[in-house]
Amino acid sequence: MSKSSKTLIVYFSFDDGANREVERLRREIEADIIKLEPVKPYPSEYTKRLAMIEREFQQGKLPQIKTTLPNLQKYREIYLGYPPVFGNRLPSIIHSFFSSFDLRGKTIIPFSEIVEEPLRATLCEMNELAKKYEVKLVNREV
Template structure:
């Protein structure tokens, strides 16, 4: 029997709801990716080129600190990772989370929520963040 984890970052609660539903349907453990410095409404203002999320978008090397970590990540065979789509891909906090674990040999299943953008932009960056893992194509959840 495989052990599954649903890890998610949610800025507005939409991704959190989808993650809870997925975890229940899959019989998976649930983990919220929480930034050490929480995002404020001003941080999330995509129209402001100086907002935190806009700066992270322009500099894809930025990695915000994650406040907590999954205990026993080695025990999981499948890791679902959920996030909102920001500028066509996952937020930097998700990359920081993924890069903090050795996910080689695991199956990683990205899922995303979006008001209109597709999830395909996350495919390359999630694969890059999970060397040695089998990463399935990102799926959009509405």
């Protein structure tokens, strides 16, 4: 990680689909990168993965985060990448991220490797998290 960066990219992906967008973004903004990984990995087989995601939503369970994050106090901005699930929901691990770490006063900038429209559909849910955890949410123009 760069010692002088004030920006962090935190992202979650079910596969390696986000890697290209994350690397492009890292070069554009010169940021440190952390990939969120759950303690219990999601299945690689699509229908099993969807079933696990659905169970998380139905049971209201948030996955535990396996990833060790750096001291977030040194970062002002956090670009938060994720794939919308079921077209318009935040992955449960994004809720885990907000509830597990002190993000008060940070600026959160959501992004996705998927088309822009589904990301917009998640912004209402993201706004609720931003209010609850006292962060500033900024829409990133793609």
